[in-house]
Amino acid sequence: MxxxxxxxxxxxxxxxxxxxxxxxxxxxxxxxxxxxRWISFAYCGMPYFIEGRIEHMSNLLSLSPSEVDDRGIDLRRxxxxxxxxxxxxxxxxxxxxxxxxxxxxxxxxxxxxxRAVTGPLDVRGVDGAFTLHDMDAAAAIDAYVAEPDAYDPARADVSAVDRERVDRNAAMPAPETAAIVGGGYVGVEMAEALTGRGLDVHLFQRSEHLLPPFGEAVGERVETELAERGVTVHTGSPVEELVGDDRIEAVAFDGESLAVDLAVVGVGIxxxxxxxxxxxxxxxxxxxxxxxxxxxxxxxxxxxxxxxxxxxxxxxxxxxxxxxxxxxxxxxxxxxxxxAGDPTLVGDIAGTAVVKAFDQECGRVGLVEEDAAVEAGFDPVSETVTAGSRSGYYPGAAETDVTLVADRDTKRLIGGSIVGPDRAAVRVNTLATALEADLTVPELERLDLAYAPPFSPVWDPILVAAKVLTGSLEG
Amino acid sequence: MxxxxxxxxxxxxxxxxxxxxxxxxxxxxxxxxxxxRWISFAYCGMPYFIEGRIEHMSNLLSLSPSEVDDRGIDLRRxxxxxxxxxxxxxxxxxxxxxxxxxxxxxxxxxxxxxRAVTGPLDVRGVDGAFTLHDMDAAAAIDAYVAEPDAYDPARADVSAVDRERVDRNAAMPAPETAAIVGGGYVGVEMAEALTGRGLDVHLFQRSEHLLPPFGEAVGERVETELAERGVTVHTGSPVEELVGDDRIEAVAFDGESLAVDLAVVGVGIxxxxxxxxxxxxxxxxxxxxxxxxxxxxxxxxxxxxxxxxxxxxxxxxxxxxxxxxxxxxxxxxxxxxxxAGDPTLVGDIAGTAVVKAFDQECGRVGLVEEDAAVEAGFDPVSETVTAGSRSGYYPGAAETDVTLVADRDTKRLIGGSIVGPDRAAVRVNTLATALEADLTVPELERLDLAYAPPFSPVWDPILVAAKVLTGSLEG
Structure with a gap:
C-alpha cells in the first residue's frame, strides 16, 4: 500500500x-x-460580505467540513x-x-x-485596525462597523468563527471615518464596501495611481469614480503610522494626520x-x-x-x-x-485580474506597466483608446478605455487593460486568450469579434485599440 | 494619372x-x-428603432452624405x-x-x-406585410404599428426616406396581432420589438428550434424567454401563405390559419x-x-x-x-x-454572432450544429453545461449555458455557443479568439480567465464547459 x-x-x-x-x-x-478551523473560504468575497451585499458569512464557504468528509477526504482541522x-x-x-x-x-x-503584510504598520493589539486576509478578520470588521445595538450575530453564522473577537468588536461604538491603506484591488473593494456601510472613507495609495498593475488609464478612471462616490483618494501618500494605543485614533501621512476610527491595511500578501x-x-x-x-x-x-x-x-x-x-x-x-497518475499541466498564468469599483469594471492581463515589460526584455509600445461599449445609438452605450501593449519588434500582444461601466471586465478574457495564443496585434485586429447593437459597436473596443496600436507599430 | x-x-x-x-x-x-438614396445605415439597429428604444431614424445613420463629401469622397447617390x-x-x-x-x-x-428573400411569401403589394432589410421598410413598419393619431412624423427624420410610403402606413389603423416569419436573429429581435410596442406576437420557425446556428441549448432558452414575455412561438411550423389581397389578413400554416394584421418576413437574405x-x-x-x-x-x-x-x-x-x-x-x-498600395488581409470569419432576446444574451461562433461540423470533415464531440455567471454568493449570479464543440481526433475547438442573462454575449469573444488561434479544448481549459465575484466564479463558465468536454474527449 x-x-x-x-x-x-x-x-x-x-x-x-x-x-x-x-x-x-x-x-x-x-x-x-x-x-x-476554517476551510475553503472565498477570500475574494469578504469585501462584499462586509459591504452587506452578502447576508451570511456561511455564504462564502464553498465546502463544509462534512462535505469534505463525504467526498472521502480525511480532513484534519x-x-x-x-x-x-x-x-x-x-x-x-x-x-x-x-x-x-x-x-x-x-x-x-x-x-x-x-499572509497579509503590513509594512511598518502593525495592526496587532490595536482595536479598529485590521488586515483582511482571513474570515475572522472579515467577521470582526463587519461587527466593528455596525452600531452595537444593530449588529446581528447571525451575520457570522459559521461555527469556526472567533466568536469572542466578533463580540468584542460588535460592542465597540461604530466608526465614522475609515482609512484604507493600499490602493490595490482589496483597497478599492473595501473603499466601496465601507462607503456602502455609510462611512467616510479615505483611501491611501503609496504611488501616483490606484491599481498600479492595471495601468494608468484604469487607475485614473477608478480614482474619478471613487471621488464621485464620496471616497477621498490620497495618491502619492504612503501612510507612515497608525496612531493609537488601544484603539486606532489617526493615520499619519505626508506630515499630516487624519483622525480615523477604522483602519484597514491591504498592502499585499x-x-x-x-x-x-x-x-x-x-x-x-x-x-x-x-x-x-x-x-x-x-x-x-x-x-x-x-x-x-x-x-x-x-x-x-x-x-x-x-x-x-x-x-x-x-x-x-x-x-x-x-x-493520481495522470500527469497534468498546471497551466501558465497571464496575470488576468478583474475588479469592480462601484460602477466601473476593470480588467488587466499580461504586462501592462512599462517597467514590467522592459524588465522582461520587451520593447513595449502602448496605446490607450476610448471606445463605445455598444452602438452609439443604443441606450446604455458607455465609454470603455482599452490599453494594449505590444512588443515593437515582434508586434506580439504582451498586455492590456480595460475599464468601463458596461460589461468591460469580462472583455479582458479576449485579451487573455490572445496573449496565451501569442497573437500579434495585427492578428488581434483581424479577430472576428461579436457585434450587435446592445452589446458592442461594429468594431469592438478591443479591435479599435488594436487598429490604433497596429498603426503605431507600423508608423 | x-x-x-x-x-x-x-x-x-x-x-x-x-x-x-x-x-x-x-x-x-x-x-x-x-x-x-440611403447610405451607411445601421441595418442591425432597425429592430431597436421599431421597438422605440431609438428615438429618430437619423440616429441609425453612421455617416451623412455631406460627411462623406467632407472626407473627399465623390459620392453619387x-x-x-x-x-x-x-x-x-x-x-x-x-x-x-x-x-x-x-x-x-x-x-x-x-x-x-x-436583399431579403421571402421564399413563397410575396409581401409586395400587400399592406401590413413587410420584409426588413432597408430603412424605408423600417420607417414604414414603425409608422404602420402606430395609431394614426399618435404617429410622430419626426420619427423618420431623414430626407432620404420614402415619405409617401411612411404617410400611407401611418394612416392605416394600428395592428394588434403580428406574425413574424422566421426565427433567426432578425425574427427574434422583431419579436421583442413588436412586443415592446404592445402587439400580440406570433413567431414562426420552420425548424424545431429558434436560432438554428446558435444550437439547441440557445434556441430552447430563447424559446422559453419569448414565451415568458408573451410571444407565442410556433416551431416546426413553416408559414405557407400570407393571406390577404390588399392588406394582410392571416397567415396559413400546418393547415391552420391565424388572423393577423401585421406580418414581417425575415427568413434570410x-x-x-x-x-x-x-x-x-x-x-x-x-x-x-x-x-x-x-x-x-x-x-x-x-x-x-x-x-x-x-x-x-x-x-x-x-x-x-x-x-x-x-x-x-x-x-x-x-x-x-x-x-491604396498596402496589401492587407481581409481576415478570416468565424461566424461570430450575438443576439439579444429580452433579457437573454446569446452568442455563437464557429461550427455549432453537428451537421455543419460533419460536412466540414470533423468528427464533432459536444457538451453543454450550465454554470453560474458570478460567484454563487454574489447577487445577480445567473445560469449561463455554454456549449462547446470539438473535433474528436485533434481535440481542437471548432465551435461554441453561450446564453444567459448576465454578460453572456461578450463572453463569446473568448471562444472566437480561441477558435482563430486553433486552440484545443485542453488548452482552452488552461486559459487564465478572469475571476472576481461580481463578474465570474473562480471557474468561468467557459472553463467549466472545457473541463467537461476535455473529459468526454479523453473518456
Whole structure:
C-alpha cells in the first residue's frame, strides 16, 4: 500500500487537489491537514460580505467540513504541519491539543497560502485596525462597523468563527471615518464596501495611481469614480503610522494626520514558505516556493500550489508569483490528477485580474506597466483608446478605455487593460486568450469579434485599440 | 494619372473602403456609386428603432452624405451601376434621371450587399406585410404599428426616406396581432420589438428550434424567454401563405390559419451579384462573389466585399458566406488599404454572432450544429453545461449555458455557443479568439480567465464547459 497523498492547507489549492485526487485514485488515501478551523473560504468575497451585499458569512464557504468528509477526504482541522523530512517522506504534525506525530506521505502538496503584510504598520493589539486576509478578520470588521445595538450575530453564522473577537468588536461604538491603506484591488473593494456601510472613507495609495498593475488609464478612471462616490483618494501618500494605543485614533501621512476610527491595511500578501525551510526546497519569485509546469518542487514527490507557489508566466515564459484564486484552484486540481497518475499541466498564468469599483469594471492581463515589460526584455509600445461599449445609438452605450501593449519588434500582444461601466471586465478574457495564443496585434485586429447593437459597436473596443496600436507599430 | 478607385454601393463595405483609401492614397480619386438614396445605415439597429428604444431614424445613420463629401469622397447617390466591362476597365452607370455613362476604373470594388428573400411569401403589394432589410421598410413598419393619431412624423427624420410610403402606413389603423416569419436573429429581435410596442406576437420557425446556428441549448432558452414575455412561438411550423389581397389578413400554416394584421418576413437574405453576370466573375458559397484573402475576385483589379462576397472560414479554412456587419466593415477597410498600395488581409470569419432576446444574451461562433461540423470533415464531440455567471454568493449570479464543440481526433475547438442573462454575449469573444488561434479544448481549459465575484466564479463558465468536454474527449 502506497503511503497517502498528504496535503497541507485546506483552502482552494489544497482541497481542489484532494478532491480531484479522490475521484481519480479511489484506492489511495488522501489526508488534508489544516492548522486552523476554517476551510475553503472565498477570500475574494469578504469585501462584499462586509459591504452587506452578502447576508451570511456561511455564504462564502464553498465546502463544509462534512462535505469534505463525504467526498472521502480525511480532513484534519486543528492540525499544523510543522516540519517536512523529504528523505524520510514524512511530515511532523502538531495538533491544537498539543499532540505531535509523524505522518508518512507518498506525495506531498504544500498549499499553505499567504499572509497579509503590513509594512511598518502593525495592526496587532490595536482595536479598529485590521488586515483582511482571513474570515475572522472579515467577521470582526463587519461587527466593528455596525452600531452595537444593530449588529446581528447571525451575520457570522459559521461555527469556526472567533466568536469572542466578533463580540468584542460588535460592542465597540461604530466608526465614522475609515482609512484604507493600499490602493490595490482589496483597497478599492473595501473603499466601496465601507462607503456602502455609510462611512467616510479615505483611501491611501503609496504611488501616483490606484491599481498600479492595471495601468494608468484604469487607475485614473477608478480614482474619478471613487471621488464621485464620496471616497477621498490620497495618491502619492504612503501612510507612515497608525496612531493609537488601544484603539486606532489617526493615520499619519505626508506630515499630516487624519483622525480615523477604522483602519484597514491591504498592502499585499507574502507566501507562507516556512514549512519548507531547511529542506533544500528552492524558493523563487516573490520568495514563493519554486514549482515547475506540473507544480513540482525540486524535492522528490513534493508539490506546491496556490498563493505559496510560483508559476510560469504566459508572456515571459519565466517564473512569476501572482497569488490569485483561479491559479490556486487550477494548479491544485492539476496536481491532484498528476499525483493520481495522470500527469497534468498546471497551466501558465497571464496575470488576468478583474475588479469592480462601484460602477466601473476593470480588467488587466499580461504586462501592462512599462517597467514590467522592459524588465522582461520587451520593447513595449502602448496605446490607450476610448471606445463605445455598444452602438452609439443604443441606450446604455458607455465609454470603455482599452490599453494594449505590444512588443515593437515582434508586434506580439504582451498586455492590456480595460475599464468601463458596461460589461468591460469580462472583455479582458479576449485579451487573455490572445496573449496565451501569442497573437500579434495585427492578428488581434483581424479577430472576428461579436457585434450587435446592445452589446458592442461594429468594431469592438478591443479591435479599435488594436487598429490604433497596429498603426503605431507600423508608423 | 491612374483611373479612380470606383466603389459600387455606399454602405458598410463600400464606405469603409472609400474612407480608408481616401486617407491612404490622397492623390487618387475615389468615386462611390449608390443606386438609392440611403447610405451607411445601421441595418442591425432597425429592430431597436421599431421597438422605440431609438428615438429618430437619423440616429441609425453612421455617416451623412455631406460627411462623406467632407472626407473627399465623390459620392453619387441615385447612380446605379448596371454593367462592368473588366477588359475595358469601365462600369456603365445609369442615373435616376435616366442618363447613362461609362466610368473608367483603376480598381473596382463591388459592395452591392444583399436583399431579403421571402421564399413563397410575396409581401409586395400587400399592406401590413413587410420584409426588413432597408430603412424605408423600417420607417414604414414603425409608422404602420402606430395609431394614426399618435404617429410622430419626426420619427423618420431623414430626407432620404420614402415619405409617401411612411404617410400611407401611418394612416392605416394600428395592428394588434403580428406574425413574424422566421426565427433567426432578425425574427427574434422583431419579436421583442413588436412586443415592446404592445402587439400580440406570433413567431414562426420552420425548424424545431429558434436560432438554428446558435444550437439547441440557445434556441430552447430563447424559446422559453419569448414565451415568458408573451410571444407565442410556433416551431416546426413553416408559414405557407400570407393571406390577404390588399392588406394582410392571416397567415396559413400546418393547415391552420391565424388572423393577423401585421406580418414581417425575415427568413434570410441573398447576395446581390447580378452586376457581375456575364463578366466571368466566379461565384461561390451561397451564390456570393468569390473572393480571396485580399478580397479580390478572379477579375483583374476587381474586388468584392460585404454581404455580396464570400470569405474564408477560420475553422474550416474553406470558403463561406456569412453576411455580417463586422465582416463588411473589416473587409472594406482592408481593400481600401490594399488598393491604396498596402496589401492587407481581409481576415478570416468565424461566424461570430450575438443576439439579444429580452433579457437573454446569446452568442455563437464557429461550427455549432453537428451537421455543419460533419460536412466540414470533423468528427464533432459536444457538451453543454450550465454554470453560474458570478460567484454563487454574489447577487445577480445567473445560469449561463455554454456549449462547446470539438473535433474528436485533434481535440481542437471548432465551435461554441453561450446564453444567459448576465454578460453572456461578450463572453463569446473568448471562444472566437480561441477558435482563430486553433486552440484545443485542453488548452482552452488552461486559459487564465478572469475571476472576481461580481463578474465570474473562480471557474468561468467557459472553463467549466472545457473541463467537461476535455473529459468526454479523453473518456
Amino acid at each position: 502506497t503511503d497517502p497523498f498528504v496535503v497541507v492547507g485546506a483552502d482552494a489549492a489544497g482541497l481542489s487537489a484532494a478532491s480531484k485526487f479522490r475521484r481519480e485514485a479511489p484506492d489511495r488515501d488522501v489526508v488534508v491537514f489544516e492548522k486552523g 486543528g492540525h499544523e504541519v510543522v516540519g517536512v523530512d523529504p528523505e524520510a517522506g514524512t511530515v511532523a504534525v502538531e495538533t491544537a491539543e498539543g499532540d505531535r506525530f509523524e505522518q508518512p506521505y507518498g506525495d506531498l502538496l504544500v498549499a499553505t497560502g499567504g 507574502e507566501p507562507n514558505t516556512e514549512l519548507l525551510s531547511g529542506t533544500g526546497a528552492e524558493l523563487g519569485e516573490g520568495g514563493a516556493i519554486r514549482t515547475d509546469e506540473y507544480g513540482r518542487t525540486n524535492l522528490p514527490d513534493v508539490y506546491a500550489a496556490g498563493d505559496c507557489a510560483t508559476a510560469i508566466h504566459a508572456v515571459t515564459g519565466e517564473e512569476a508569483w501572482m497569488p490569485l484564486g483561479l491559479t490556486a484552484n487550477r494548479s491544485g486540481r492539476a496536481i491532484g490528477s498528476t499525483v | 491612374t483611373d479612380p478607385f470606383v466603389v459600387v454601393g455606399a454602405d458598410a463595405a463600400g464606405l469603409s473602403a472609400a474612407s480608408k483609401f481616401r486617407r491612404e492614397a490622397p492623390d487618387r480619386d475615389v468615386v462611390v456609386f449608390e443606386k438609392g 441615385g447612380h446605379e451601376v448596371v454593367g462592368v466591362d473588366p477588359e475595358a476597365g469601365t462600369v456603365a452607370v445609369e442615373t435616376a434621371e435616366g442618363d447613362r455613362f461609362e466610368q473608367p476604373y483603376g480598381d473596382l470594388l463591388v459592395a452591392t450587399g444583399g 441573398e447576395p446581390n451579384t447580378e452586376l457581375l453576370s456575364g463578366t466571368g466573375a466566379e461565384l461561390g458559397e451561397g451564390g456570393a462573389i468569390r473572393t480571396d484573402e485580399y478580397g479580390r475576385t478572379n477579375l483583374p483589379d476587381v474586388y468584392a466585399a460585404g454581404d455580396c462576397a464570400t470569405a474564408i472560414h477560420a475553422v474550416t479554412g474553406e470558403e463561406a458566406w456569412m453576411p455580417l456587419g463586422l465582416t463588411a466593415n473589416r473587409s472594406g477597410r482592408a481593400i481600401g488599404s490594399t488598393v
